[in-house]
Amino acid sequence: MPTYVVAGASRGLGLQFVVDLLARGDVVIALARTPENSKGLQEIKDHKNLFIFKADITNADSLKNAAEETSKVTDGSIDVLINNAALQGSAYLYNTLIDFPSPEALVSEFTNAFSTNVLGPILTTNAFLPLLRKGSLKKVITLSTGLAVPELVLSAGYSKSTSYCISKSALEMVNIKYTLALKDEGFSFLDISPGVVNTAEVPPTEEEMKEIKEMATGFKAIYPHWTGPITPAESVGLMLGIIDNLTVKDSGKFVSHKVSSLHLGRIQYFDLS
Ligand SMILES: NC(=O)c1ccc[n+]([C@@H]2O[C@H](COP(=O)([O-])OP(=O)(O)OC[C@H]3O[C@@H](n4cnc5c(N)ncnc54)[C@H](OP(=O)(O)O)[C@@H]3O)[C@@H](O)[C@H]2O)c1
Numbered sequence: 001m002p003t004y005v006v007a008g009a010s011r012g013l014g015l016q017f018v019v020d021l022l023a024r025g026d027v028v029i030a031l032a033r034t035p036e037n038s039k040g041l042q043e044i045k046d047h048k049n050l051f052i053f054k055a056d057i058t059n060a061d062s063l064k065n066a067a068e069e070t071s072k073v074t075d076g077s078i079d080v081l082i083n084n085a086a087l088q089g090s091a092y093l094y095n096t097l098i099d100f101p102s103p104e105a106l107v108s109e110f111t112n113a114f115s116t117n118v119l120g121p122i123l124t125t126n127a128f129l130p131l132l133r134k135g136s137l138k139k140v141i142t143l144s145t146g147l148a149v150p151e152l153v154l155s156a157g158y159s160k161s162t163s164y165c166i167s168k169s170a171l172e173m174v175n176i177k178y179t180l181a182l183k184d185e186g187f188s189f190l191d192i193s194p195g196v197v198n199t200a201e202v203p204p205t206e207e208e209m210k211e212i213k214e215m216a217t218g219f220k221a222i223y224p225h226w227t228g229p230i231t232p233a234e235s236v237g238l239m240l241g242i243i244d245n246l247t248v249k250d251s252g253k254f255v256s257h258k259v260s261s262l263h264l265g266r267i268q269y270f271d272l273s
Contacts, residue, residue: 001049002137003027003078005070007057007124008085010038012199013143016232017082020240022047029070029078031055031085031124057085057120063127070131077134080243083121083142087113088164094211096159113163118170125178133185140178141243144171144191144254156218160211172254179252188246191254192239198229 004021008014009030015038021028027049033056035041041052051073055066070078092100092109100106121142125132132138146152147161148168158165171191178189196219204212220226238257 001025001027002080003029003074003135004080004082005029005031005078005128005131006082006084007031007055007120009041009052010035011040011201013194013197013232013236014082014084015040016236017084017240018050019044020233020236022049025049027051027074029053029066029074031057031066055124057083057124058115060123060127063123067127067131070128074131076131077136078128078131079135079137080139080141081125081128081132082243083124083140085116085120085124086143086164086168087116090163092162093164094160095162097162109163110166113167114170117164117167118174121171122174132187138185138187139243139246140187140189141239141246142171142175142189142191144168144193146193146196146256148172148193149254152222155222156215157221158215158218160215175254176252183251186248188248188251190243190246190250192242193254193256194235194239195257196226196229197232197235199232 004017004026006014006017006021006028009018010032014030014032018028018030018041022044028051030041030050030052031054032038032041032052033054035045035052035054044050045052051070053066053069054062056062090109090113092105097106100109125140132140145164145168147158147165148171150169153165175189175191178187182189216228235257242255242257
């Protein structure tokens, strides 16, 4: 049975990946910065195919330790790495590039976003590369978003969530650089959008709801049939269908969770629902 490493497994889509992979009999290494605080991981921690290790994806030493611990329980190999962890919310989520209160606030916001959303997947991939090289599937999946797609953001008229959109957009080039660097070793790198998924643990405030509605209005203008967020279980089910069928010739692509065939081009199909 294949071995999966899921980074950012404490909650949301990461936790759902862990639950679904275990349910189908895979071996799962769940990485979380504070596993002891994850109610979801604590509930399943005794599963025989689950190994939980501490890892902060912004910290190379922490990732090195996690890879060493993983190596001990997997005989030095893993098959699939899922770079799921990300920083989505922030103090200036609803600012545009021109109305940050100060340059310092802008620099701090972007430094945090790039540290987690761009360097994080790079550091994680590099830490687990020796194990992936010894695995049989050699797949690296990174969670991106429709908000990283310039055409979509422009058409939807969405000027906010700047550090998130810009940092996630950079991941497409990260994916391509890895594809090229490892092109002779049988690796498949894929960026995937999970769709709009309700992973919130607490309901949004009135102010947040206003912002979410504004963003949704932009999306609805270009995708009139969109009916709103899907559940983590729906999203992960669709993504696993794509990940299972991924082959080397698809390496470097960025796809949505809705793609049934991976043979069409860059973003083959993007749908919010
Ligand atoms: N939900 C959506 O609608 C949506 C849409 C498009 C793309 N995505 C992408 O899908 C992925 C998962 O989204 P989600 O909604 O499940 O996110 P989420 O609920 O905000 O969870 C984020 C996860 O990342 C972890 N994380 C953050 N920084 C970390 C760090 N430095 N080291 C280790 N773990 C860290 C969090 O751990 P802690 O518990 O320790 O904070 C948590 O487990 C993200 O990459 C996101 O950008 C989501």
